[in-house]
Amino acid sequence: MTHYFRSLPSRRKKFFPSLLLISLLFLLSQFSASNAGTGVRKAVTPQKQSPLLSPLGYAKGTAPIALAAKSGRTLIPGVVVVRMQKDSRLGKAAFPLQSPGLAAVAAQYNISAMRPLFPNIPDSRPARFHGLKEMYTLHFSEHIDPIEVAMALDGVPEVLYAEPKYAYPLLAVPDDSLYSQMQQFQAISAELAWDIARGENGDVVIAIVDGGTDWQHEDLNANIWNNADEVPDNGVDDDNNGYVDDVRGWNFARRNNDPSGLSGQPVNGGHGTHTAGTAGAVTNNKLGVASISWNATIMPINASAGQQDRAIQYGFEGIVYAAENGADIINCSWGSPGIPSSFEQDIIDFAYAKGSLIVAAAGNDNANNDLTGFFPASYNHVLSVGSTNNADRKSSFSNYGISIDVFAPGSSILSTYWSPSDSSRKYAFNSGTSMASPLVAGLAALVKTKNPDMTVDQLREQIRTTSDPIDALNSRYADSLGAGRVNALKALTESGPSVRIVGTRFIDGGANGIINAGENIEVTVLFTNYLSPVSDVSVELRAFDGVADISVKQATISQINSGDTTAATFSFL
Incomplete structure (x- = not known):
């Protein structure tokens, strides 16, 4: 079988505009993999880093920041987030607002306070974590436009970037149909997978960053995370992580140690309890529902908005908490289309560096994520998840695109539930990519239990490359359903290579960044293999629309070992 993949246009500030008119196609064939259990060849697909987001999203002083207001996210009034330049003394100044640049903006917009966003990150952390120490929130009247304040701050030399802060919508689609029970397990071969690995046989922790989780639920309580370094209810931050008595997680909406849903937010709390059950409900206890992870540990984090149901306001603070407190997997069943955020990508990068795999829902708009991006699912280092029904048909609501991983x-989907108005309602059916995401998060816990030394990249790629193609059942969405529908059994038993595009470089004949008619363009593509070694890789570059005349279209890579990156160069006119 021959596998194709398309390259996607980059969102980087500097690019060749006319390349947007050219669809580039790479063809991979005729390779063999050392120790590739089934010998099945895997598709080489572009990783999300270049197609969807440059390292800092967009350049300082540019207008895209204003476009964020048009997305599904909600601006949080009265606050913006800034990251100071790494070498700026402002990050250590006792009164940073007294610096000339910030003082002028502060006076113009009557900024009342500048607070460290993550004051509890130790200074002893490795350099790659220090970006969080340079992040601040600036507070002002809720009647002032946050976008206007952010754009003013973006012009201050000491500021690396300034952005509004957002609340994200949840991604569940209520469904009252009760004709089926938990058929999703048969669809992904979970029963056979449980004969090989179960979460209860390891120590993998899945964080549920959501709208609140009923951690005392009869079918969740036994699997809830316990912070062994914290003494319960003594009013002391025993582990010095900045959160007092956080024995079972944290509630960012109420700033306390009860991660349950709020009584005035029934949708948030029900949603968070449902996703927690899908990932880690107590299994084999003769009660209620089962979970894909078969008793992995669940770390509940309430990241909801304090006064707004159906919204996540502290999602990225929740991700930092989860990563800092040892979560191996972090599920995010929320998001929105829009433009990328430098602040949010920095948080994702922090969790990735800490060894946490973030799994995120791809969205419920039946939209193409390749065209607009959907965040946080579209960020670098995130395993993005679309939804199918149990017959492998794309769910009518699910987003699609090459950029969705699985x-x-x-x-x-039947799972645990919480309702403040009906305490007897312990279980419910829901539909959405919100439900698909924790299923994959739970599968990641199974794979991590069997392979505890896997890196974040290896864990993500093992799930992706062992998925079953479903294009034949979804011809309308062919080539837009990622690697396919996950297969739990294959994820635990098969091995093979995972070669992905991790970067591209373009050099035009005039070396001025502008493509002119008849000018030779050299394209260097970087490939990384995350899993088993692979040899004799043949790569071909094709143009679909006939605009480009490709003069050097083939390259052969003799060997790519696990973890290695290599380059292949092509050229066209």
Whole structure:
């Protein structure tokens, strides 16, 4: 079988505009993999880093920041987030607002306070974590436009970037159909996978960053995370992580140690309890539902908005908490289309560097994520998840696109539930990519239990490359369903290579960044293999629309070992 993949246009500030008119296609064939259990060849696909987001999203002083208001996210009034330049003394100044640049903006917009966003990150952390120490929130009247304040701050030399802060919508689609029970497990071969690995046999922790989790639920309580370094209810931050008595997680909406849902936010709390059950409900206890992870540990984090149901306001603070406190997997069943955020990508990078795999829902708009991006699912280092029904058809609501990594059952999923108005309602059916995402997060816990030394990249790629193609059942969405629908059994038993595009470089004949008619363009593509070694890789560059005349279109890579990166160069006119 021959596998194709398309390269996607980059969102970097500097690019060749006319390249947007050219669809580039790479063809990979005729390779053999050392120790590749089944000998099945895997597709080489572009990783999300270049197609969807440059390292800092967009350049300082540019207008895209204003476009964020048009997305599904909600601006949080009265606050913006800034990251100071790494070498700026402002990050250590006792009164940073007294610096000339910030003082002028502060006076103009009556900024009342500048607070460290993550004051509890130790200074002893490795250099790659220090970006969080340079992040601040600036506070002002809720009647002032945050976008206007952010754009003013973006012009201050000491500021690396300034952005509004957002609340994200949840991604569940209520479904009252009760005709089926938990058929998603048969769809992904979970029963056979449980004969090989179960979460209860390891120490993998799945963080549920959501709208609150009923951690005392009869089918969740036994699997809830316990912070062994914290003494319960003594009013002391025993582990010095900045959170007092956080024995079972944290509630950012109420700033306390009860991660349950809020009584005035039934959708948030029900949603968070449902996703927690899908990932880690107590299994084999003759009660309620089962979970894909078979008793992995669940770390509940309430990241909801304090006064708004159906919204996540502290999602990225929740990600930092989860990563800092040892979560191996972090599930995010929320998000929105829009433009990328430098602040949010920095948080994702922090969690990735800490060894946490972030799994995120790809969205419920039946939209193409390649065209607009959907965040946080579209950020670098995130395993993005679309939804299918149990017959491998794309769910009618699910987003699609090459940039989505995998799909999983997310239609009519039965799981644990919480309702402040009906204490007897312990279980419910819900549909959405919100339900597909924790299923994949739970599968990641199974794979991590069996392979505890896997890196974040290896864990993500093992799940992706062992997925079953479903294009034949979804011809309308062919080539837009990621690697396919996840297969739990294959994820635990098969091995093979995972070669992905991690970067591209373009050099035009005039070396001025402008492509002119008849000018030779050299394209260097960087490939990284994350899993088993692979040899004799043949790569071909094709143009679909006939605009480009490709003069050097083929390259052969003799060997790519696990973890290695290599380059292949092509040229066209």
